Amino acid sequence: KAGVTQTPRYLIKTRGQQVTLSCSPISGHRSVSWYQQTPGQGLQFLFEYFSETQRNKGNFPGRFSGRQFSNSRSEMNVSTLELGDSALYLCASSLAYQETQYFGPGTRLLVL
Amino acid sequence: AQTVTQSQPEMSVQEAETVTLSCTYDTSESDYYLFWYKQPPSRQMILVIRQEAYKQQNATENRFSVNFQKAAKSFSLKISDSQLGDAAMYFCAYRRYPHGSSNTGKLIFGQGTTLQVKP
Numbered sequence: 001k002a003g004v005t006q007t008p009r010y011l012i013k014t015r016g017q018q019v020t021l022s023c024s025p026i027s028g029h030r031s032v033s034w035y036q037q038t039p040g041q042g043l044q045f046l047f048e049y050f051s052e053t054q055r056n057k058g059n060f061p062g063r064f065s066g067r068q069f070s071n072s073r074s075e076m077n078v079s080t081l082e083l084g085d086s087a088l089y090l091c092a093s094s095l096a097y098q099e100t101q102y103f104g105p106g107t108r109l110l111v112l
Numbered sequence: 113a114q115t116v117t118q119s120q121p122e123m124s125v126q127e128a129e130t131v132t133l134s135c136t137y138d139t140s141e142s143d144y145y146l147f148w149y150k151q152p153p154s155r156q157m158i159l160v161i162r163q164e165a166y167k168q169q170n171a172t173e174n175r176f177s178v179n180f181q182k183a184a185k186s187f188s189l190k191i192s193d194s195q196l197g198d199a200a201m202y203f204c205a206y207r208r209y210p211h212g213s214s215n216t217g218k219l220i221f222g223q224g225t226t227l228q229v230k231p
Contacts, residue, residue, distance in 0.1 A: 031217055043203065043221040056216045088155060094217055098210035101217060103149075103157035 025093030135204030
């Protein structure tokens with residue numbers, strides 16, 4: 001089976017812009033989670049989706065949003081980008097939310 | 113709230129030797145999962161090993177094994193016969209056991225330990 005794929009892999013944006021990141025889970029996986037990784041804060045949970053429903057949300061401002069489609073693919077959106085949003089954004093998928101998560105290669109976002 | 117602590121920011125080991133990475137966690141729950149993930153320079157997070165808290169037997173996966181001490185809330189990873197490809201950042205992670213309406217797959221990560229393998 002193909003692994004979790006994330007697009008784009010690299011992205012450069014300027015402050016104030018918005019960005020959309022995409023994640024395609026492993027075939028058959030219905031749960032998708034997003035994490036932000038920064039040198040200062042480490043790995044932090046953003047959201048979790050299962051069957052198109054957001055089941056859990058981390059402690060991030062409302063500028064961070066996400067959704068999941070009927071084919072389990074997920075997108076996350078960050079509006080009004082700030083310099084501090086520069087990070088590696090990791091997506092993970094699992095068969096269901098209680099199963100082991102498998103990660104994608106990440107999207108590295110740089111905000112200038 | 114649950115927390116995970118990795119007190120060793122960096123470790124090094126000689127190739128073919130054994131190294132142990134430490135992890136402690138704090139939780140008031142009795143059922144949960146613990147994981148070790150490896151993140152090489154490519155940044156792809158790779159699952160190394162998983163332990164269910166209700167299992168007394170320590171998990172083993174080839175050269176990787178854990179020492180799970182539930183009462184002490186300790187979960188260390190032992191890498192035997194270290195190889196150059198083991199060089200990476202290792203993360204310890206905690207996940208609640210699903211129950212009731214609070215089912216979640218949310219992982220809580222430690223700060224990571226960078227492992228250097230010397231030839």
